[in-house]
Amino acid sequence: MKDEQEYFGTNVEGSEDSFTNKTTGKNENPDTLTNRQGHPVTDNQNVRTVGNRGPTTLENYDFLEKISHFDRERIPERVVHARGAGAHGYFEAYGTVGDEPISKYTRAKLFQEKGKQTPVFVRFSTVVHGGHSPETLRDPRGFAIKFYTEDGNWDLVGNNLKIFFIRDPLKFPDMVHSFKPDPVTNIQDGERMFDFLCQTPESAHMVTFLFSPWGIPANYRQMQGSGVHAYKWVNEEGKAHLVKYHFEPVLGIKNLTQKEADEIQGKNFNHATQDLYEAIEQGNYPEWEMYVQIISDDDHPELDYDPLDPTKLWYKDQFPWKKVGRLVLNKNPENYHAEVEQVAFGTGVLVDGLDFSDDKLLQGRTFSYSDTQRYRVGTNYLQLPINAPKKHVATNQRGGQMEYRVDRGENQNPHVNYEPSLIGGLKEAQKAGKDHTPYVEGEVKRERIDRTNNFGQAGETYRRFNEWERSELITNLVNTLKPCRKEIQDKMIDIFTQCDPDYGQRVAEGLKGADASGTSDTGGPIGSTETENAVKQAEEMGHPSDPY
Numbered sequence: 001m002k003d004e005q006e007y008f009g010t011n012v013e014g015s016e017d018s019f020t021n022k023t024t025g026k027n028e029n030p031d032t033l034t035n036r037q038g039h040p041v042t043d044n045q046n047v048r049t050v051g052n053r054g055p056t057t058l059e060n061y062d063f064l065e066k067i068s069h070f071d072r073e074r075i076p077e078r079v080v081h082a083r084g085a086g087a088h089g090y091f092e093a094y095g096t097v098g099d100e101p102i103s104k105y106t107r108a109k110l111f112q113e114k115g116k117q118t119p120v121f122v123r124f125s126t127v128v129h130g131g132h133s134p135e136t137l138r139d140p141r142g143f144a145i146k147f148y149t150e151d152g153n154w155d156l157v158g159n160n161l162k163i164f165f166i167r168d169p170l171k172f173p174d175m176v177h178s179f180k181p182d183p184v185t186n187i188q189d190g191e192r193m194f195d196f197l198c199q200t201p202e203s204a205h206m207v208t209f210l211f212s213p214w215g216i217p218a219n220y221r222q223m224q225g226s227g228v229h230a231y232k233w234v235n236e237e238g239k240a241h242l243v244k245y246h247f248e249p250v251l252g253i254k255n256l257t258q259k260e261a262d263e264i265q266g267k268n269f270n271h272a273t274q275d276l277y278e279a280i281e282q283g284n285y286p287e288w289e290m291y292v293q294i295i296s297d298d299d300h301p302e303l304d305y306d307p308l309d310p311t312k313l314w315y316k317d318q319f320p321w322k323k324v325g326r327l328v329l330n331k332n333p334e335n336y337h338a339e340v341e342q343v344a345f346g347t348g349v350l351v352d353g354l355d356f357s358d359d360k361l362l363q364g365r366t367f368s369y370s371d372t373q374r375y376r377v378g379t380n381y382l383q384l385p386i387n388a389p390k391k392h393v394a395t396n397q398r399g400g401q402m403e404y405r406v407d408r409g410e411n412q413n414p415h416v417n418y419e420p421s422l423i424g425g426l427k428e429a430q431k432a433g434k435d436h437t438p439y440v441e442g443e444v445k446r447e448r449i450d451r452t453n454n455f456g457q458a459g460e461t462y463r464r465f466n467e468w469e470r471s472e473l474i475t476n477l478v479n480t481l482k483p484c485r486k487e488i489q490d491k492m493i494d495i496f497t498q499c500d501p502d503y504g505q506r507v508a509e510g511l512k513g514a515d516a517s518g519t520s521d522t523g524g525p526i527g528s529t530e531t532e533n534a535v536k537q538a539e540e541m542g543h544p545s546d547p548y
């Protein structure tokens with residue numbers, strides 16, 4: 001076995017974890033409190049002062065170290081999806097896709113063998129609000145999976161809903177700004193959101209899901225997961241197919257009405273994190289069946305939409321779902337910050353046998369994730385245990401803040417941090433199979449796609465809902481649109497009418513006579529009712545107390 005010194009590529013011993021170095025000083029045992037310098041702390045209750053009334057002295061190292069570390073306990077939270085919960089588990093492959101051997105479509109190793117298990121870390125989240133915001137809010141839910149495969153990591157960074165608001169990444173920051181709290185009041189405002197959405201007609205389908213009960217999943221264990229985009233699978237011959245990924249909860253799906261969510265929020269604003277944590281502690285391991293849809297890798301002129309358009313579903317009856325494995329979560333994080341906060345997923349993180357499609361949104365995302373993580377977590381974020389692949393890593397990347405180890409090859413000459421080299425540098429790997437070499441040709445331009453069909457599927461989704469889902473959708477839309485300016489309301493009614501005349505008419509009727517003057521200027525959580533009333537209630541119901 002290699003000694004630790006060689007393994008870390010530095011001349012420092014004991015850098016693995018705090019249990020590796022077991023030496024203890026005199027009057028110490030393995031559980032003795034120390035500072036970060038290893039000095040035993042003999043008094044953790046009193047700062048050092050001149051006399052026992054103060055003033056304090058500045059050379060009090062233990063205090064300075066403790067308080068200055070505390071001052072830096074937080075890293076910047078995710079710009080979106082800040083509120084999350086995570087767990088460890090495994091993915092178990094069936095070795096087949098439906099009835100066919102999976103190797104026909106992909107050479108990715110994690111899928112090939114029946115019963116093969118790959119460790120995973122999954123993070124669920126809400127999107128818009130901050131790190132400790134309520135988990136009852138109307139919002140898509142993130143469903144991000146890190147597969148620690150034998151070929152390195154594969155991240156599938158998806159949501160619970162199967163489609164998205166936009167199809168061009170250039171619009172993402174504007175979309176997020178309009179959904180986030182107002183920069184002046186710091187309060188979410190439906191008018192800002194619909195101001196953006198009424199001029200973004202491709203969002204009609206996602207809006208239809210979001211304002212229905214599908215916009216508030218009951219918890220994380222009983223919701224679906226989806227990769228949303230079309231990706232590619234590549235086989236041994238380099239031939240590709242387009243695929244979409246789906247995860248179905250074994251417990252079934254549950255969603256909440258706005259009223260039910262408000263009630264739950266009144267009692268517990270962490271209910272989804274608590275539900276996930278407790279289920280796993282009790283051995284009720286959440287489980288999802290993983291399916292794919294597979295279609296040929298071309299632009300499918302027979303469809304009235306573009307198969308790469310992330311605002312569209314590939315209907316199940318046309319493109320059947322095929323089982324490929326199951327996902328089980330069976331271990332809670334030991335430390336929230338080290339695992340759930342510092343985990344970094346990215347759409348660019350693929351393994352051999354998996355590939356991108358030409359979906360523009362997906363390509364925009366692929367830049368954004370690792371870019372933000374270098375800022376949010378740090379340059380060497382991939383060296384953190386939660387992000388590091390569970391396999392050999394050897395690069396010539398060196399330095400940067402918080403370099404924890406040198407990612408050196410076992411026999412790499414430590415003087416050679418470049419490639420190519422004749423004197424003991426790293427060597428390129430063998431190809432795993434034939435390259436997939438898609439042919440691309442066209443004018444370079446800024447243009448939307450041809451088959452936008454912004455309203456067809458949104459109307460179909462509206463008609464496929466149960467009546468209680470439709471009426472909940474209308475109520476939530478009306479409540480959020482009520483305080484909006486008339487021109488925004490009218491544009492949204494026009495969009496809903498193009499989706500389905502009944503849809504438009506019901507929203508219009510709900511808004512008829514709605515008088516914005518009685519409602520809040522500053523908004524409130526989307527979908528909620530009587531937000532202004534809540535403000536007054538707090539003032540009126542509050543119990544007077546005498547000053548002390």
Ligand code: HEM
Nearest residue numbers: 078081123142143144158159164169172228364365368372
């Ligand atoms: C151009 C479009 C998009 C951009 C630029 C974008 C950007 C981002 C960024 C910057 C983060 C924070 C990452 C971090 O700090 O670690 C994030 C998180 C996330 N995004 Fe997106 N996003 C986009 C679209 C989407 C779509 C379409 C989905 C769903 C399919 C999605 C799902 C997620 C999830 C699940 C997370 C949280 C990951 C975690 O739990 O750490 N995003 N996104």
